Amino acid sequence: MDIKEINNYGQELITRLNLKTSPVAVRLIPAGGEIPTEVKKVEETMRHCQMIDRVRKTGEEFYSLVEDHMCKGGAASMGLGKMPKKVGSGEFYYKGLSHFSNINAARRTVENAPMLPPNSTEAILYGALDKASFEPDVAVVICNPRQIMLLTQAIMYKRGGRLEVGFAGKQSVCSDGVVQAYRDGQVGITVGCSGSRAYTEIADEEMTIGIPVELLPDITKALARICPN
Incomplete structure (x- = not known):
């Protein structure tokens, strides 16, 4: 997909949905892959x-390696x-945060989260979708429930049916927001x-949606019908 075309999709999302911040382009470089020299x-x-939240507000572009990630579970x-x-093992969520009644409940939650194989990723690229210099795998949009509703309607526009999603309030912006769409x-x-x-600084009233980049052409076309400006 052409970079300029992807940038246009990013701008379309901002305009049609009246987004306050930019959708974030995320690209996962496989182990042994080359990182673009211009990033x-x-x-x-x-x-x-935090990287997602920073980029959506500042429009910065950068890549990160494992040592750049403070949250090793998310990485x-x-x-x-x-x-x-x-x-x-679930111990962190069970004993550390007291978010579960027993260790097995915590373990099952972690095991069911979308994950990629260990050490399968070399680096992660981040940039604002409307001006990124690289082709992303996933577009991450942080917005309010009404905007999520409009995106859902756009996703359903062509084929209909129902949108099946799963989340657990754990590893949300990483597993649910990136890995599920990528994998x-x-x-x-x-x-x-x-x-x-x-x-x-994600607000209480904001949610996150991760969109495989290949779905953007159909989604933006549908938004033009659903949200004509």
């Missing part, structure tokens, strides 16, 4: 959700490194998680 490396250690879900033992080619909608709510 700079992120200058500080952050969580993936591992996207194939950067290995899942920390306490996260993978399965399916839209991922999530309400957020404790980490993404605590460490970013």
Whole structure:
């Protein structure tokens, strides 16, 4: 897909949905793959959700390696490194955060989250969809429920049916927002998680949707019908 065309899709989403911030282009570079030389490396250690939140507001473009990610569980879900033992076993969510009644409930939740194989990703690229210099795999949009509704209607416009999504309030912007769309080619909608709510400026009234980039042509065409400006 042509980069200029992708940028136009990003601008269409902003205009049709009246978005306050930019959709974020995310590209996962497979292990051993080459990182575009024109994209700079992120200058500080952050969580993936913080990188998304920063880019949607500033329009910056950068790439990150595993050592740039403060949240190793979120990084591992996207194939950067290995899942920390306490996260993978559920211990972190059970004993650390007291979010579950028992260790097995916590473990099952982690095991059912969309994940990529350990060390399968070399780097992750981030940029504003409306001006990114690279072709992304996923477009992440953080917006309000009404805008999610309009995107859902646009997704349903061509084929109808129902949109099946799953989330657990854990690893939301990483597993649900990126991995599900990247791995399965399916839209991922999530309400957020404790980490993404605590460490970013994502508002209480905002949700996250991850869209496989190949769906953008049909979605933007449908939005032109549903949201004529």
